[in-house]
Amino acid sequence: MRELEKQLAGTSLAPEERFRLLMKMTWERIREGQTVGAVADVEEGIKLLEGFRRSMPPSPRLTQLAANAQRLRALAYLRHAETRNCVARHTSESCILPISARGVHQEKEPARQARASLEEYLRLKPDDLGAVWILNLVNMTLGENPGGVPPEMRISFDLFQSDHPIGRFIDIASDLGINTVDLAGGVIVEDLDQDGFLDIVTSSSDPERAVTLYRNLGTGSFKDITAGTGLDQQFGGLNIVAADYDNDSDTDLLVLRGGWLYEEGKIRKSLMRNDGDGIFTDVTRSAGLAEPYPTQAAVWGDFDNDGDLDLYVGNEISGDAERPGPAYPSQLFLNNGDGTFKDAAREAGVANDLQAKGVAAGDYDNDGDLDLYVSNIGRNRLYRNNADGTFTDVAPELGATHPEGRSFAAWFFDYDNDGWLDLWVPAYDATVDDLAADHLGRPHGASLPRLYHNDGHGAFTDRAALMGLAHPYLPMGANFGDLDNDGWLDIYLGTGSPDLWALMPNVMLRNDRGVSYQDVTNAGGFGHLQKGHGIAFADLDNDGDQDIYHQLGGFYPGDRFGNTLFLNPGHGGRYLTIRLVGVESVRSAVGARVALRLATPDGPRQIHRAVGCVSSFGGSPTGRQEIGLASASQVKELEVWWPRTGRRQVFRDLPMDEQIVLVEGSSQVHREPLKRISFAPARPARAAGASGDGRAGP
Secondary structure, eight states: OHHHHHHHTOSSOOHHHHHHHHHHHHHHHHHHTBHHHHHHHHHHHHHHHHHHHHTSOOOHHHHHHHHHHHHHHHHHHHHHHHIIIIITTOOTTTTEESOOGGGSOSSOHHHHHHHHHHHHHHHHOTTOHHHHHHHHHHHHHTTOTTTTSOGGGOOOGGGGOOSSOOOOOEEOHHHHTOOOEESSOOEEEEOTTSSSSOEEEEOOSOTTOBOEEEEEOSSSOEEEOOTTSSGGGOBOOSEEEEEOTTSSSSOEEEEEOBTTOGGGGOOOOEEEEEOSSSOEEEOHHHHTOOOOOOEEEEEEEOTTOSSSOEEEEEEOEEEOSSSEEEEOOOEEEEEOSSSOEEEOHHHHTOOOOSEEEEEEEEOTTOSSSOEEEEEEESSOEEEEEOSSSOEEEOHHHHTOOOSOSOBOOOEEEOTTOSSSOEEEEOBOOOOHHHHHHHHTTOOOOOOOOEEEEEOSSSOEEEOTTTTTOOSOOOEEEEEEEOSSSSSOOEEEEEEOOSOTTOOOOOEEEEEETTTEEEEOHHHHTOEEOSOEEEEEEEOTTSSSSOEEEEEEBOSSGGGBEEOEEEEOOOOOOEEEEEEEEOSSSOTTOTTOEEEEEEEETTEEEEEEEETTOOOTBBOOOSSOEEEEEETOSEEEEEEEEOTTTOOEEEEEEEOSSSEEEEETTOOOOEEOOOOOOOOOOSSOSOOOOOOSBSOOOO
16 A cells, blocks of 8 residues: 555546545555555545546457456445444444344444445446445345345345244344454353353454453453453464363463465464463463464364374465465374373374364264364365274265365254254355355356265265255354254355355254255344354353354455354243263363253253364364253253263253253263353443544454
């Protein structure tokens, strides 16, 4: 931008050259969040263009220049409209599709200008479905959809209706002061101080932004206690993951950096040991984890079944798409049990040597040890644990390499409650054009997600289409949990891409008894249009159902946004919260399996969970299992399968609607009541924002 400013200061620039420089400067200002300057530059550029168009005969080149200029003007005004409304005048309905009355822009002129440019652009480029999609969104922000859209360009509002009433989840993050305005980042929800209340940690890829720790006070409010904890010295984390790596019963944090930055992403990760007194100590170097590779994906698990947690880190590549460089090997850090780790990836056969974007751990073959899935740009890998320190990639023979090309956050989970872990692997290969085409029932070229069903005999079958999931979503952050306490695991997709045109709703998919997934995005109020990253399903108010904390924000400084906390309205189902404590197995019980056998009005039923199975871009609690029981009348039996010993413990006639603690090897059931919280606003409900000509921030 400084170089462009020098060039634009020249006095002998030809009109076409000045136009070209102004268009470049407009784009840079938009990315930086300087929307007032972007609008001024693009307006000057368009006036210049109109001048030399009048002096030249019509040509395809001039038509293309005019189209490009109007598209850029639309983007400048669209981003200015968001800054002046969704950020500076934030409400709980801001940027949530379909736009409600409280989400309609109060300062309307920027959106009107964006609409005018989109209409002119579509006059020149009528086949651009992505621009048609954005035009409909802009008219929603003005409260003029569909009437403000030409009939031939209308996308029917009926397409946004949900299949199942789920109840409205209201965003209360700004009321509680936990709507940190960030770029893309991660989230962790855990009881970090062991007081019975779940705390929140959020990160940002912004290298000038520290990790933030919100303590749940148990009074209906949160407090930012970052200063002096050691986390205030941890900057720029595209993702964060949690684990009790040292088996001392409190949760430690791992900050991951450098994803998507190729050679410039060689920034070390940070292992932050929880010292149990509100202080976190950076032990990365002494632990042997300081080698700087670009990454955003890591998973903890006891891969060698020796009773302590190991760490698998999926690394990326050097170079870029035009000049690809060698891949940095992924790393399998085996825990030595003394606070140090040793990388054994090459010997174990899990170095991957591709650009890893997601990793997941789970015992898919029920043989008692953890297997690995690596979601790559390139073909994906399923590493079967051979129980001898080595792994074998069985993805080709099991048909689990897809979606090949680009996939993202993946996880193991038992979506149909049959006791065998299935595998969710979303595609990261779609555009706004593909999304619009899909909504309109037209062909598109996007890759589709995979839902690999485990048949229990060593084979996977993709059931995405059968389950209603064969759509382009473009998810980045993603996670799973139970929206309505029915015991079936639902999916939330945080969508988007670095592209500033990638305005598409985040998507909530409700699991209908393991038979299909229903899109309940709009019924639940989940269709946020801002870029979605870290997602945590967690019972933050201890009332027995899962709320959702969602870290929002894009790649560029101009794409910041405030995080959300969607409060669960409640659905009346029974629940059981379980804390497992390992003795011979890892203390946090990662790798353990839980099976509940219930009596219900409709007959016997089973629910299965795998401890430590988490999304590689989500942050749900690992310290407790929050299990919805729907209309169950009795928990007749609960079976726990401990990973290290293979011991199976059975507990009968358990209570419901409370929290219990089960210790490996003990037959006792310890009741540990949850103290319910009623969330109350901590300050006026207004998100931090910017004037529109600088960086958004708190």
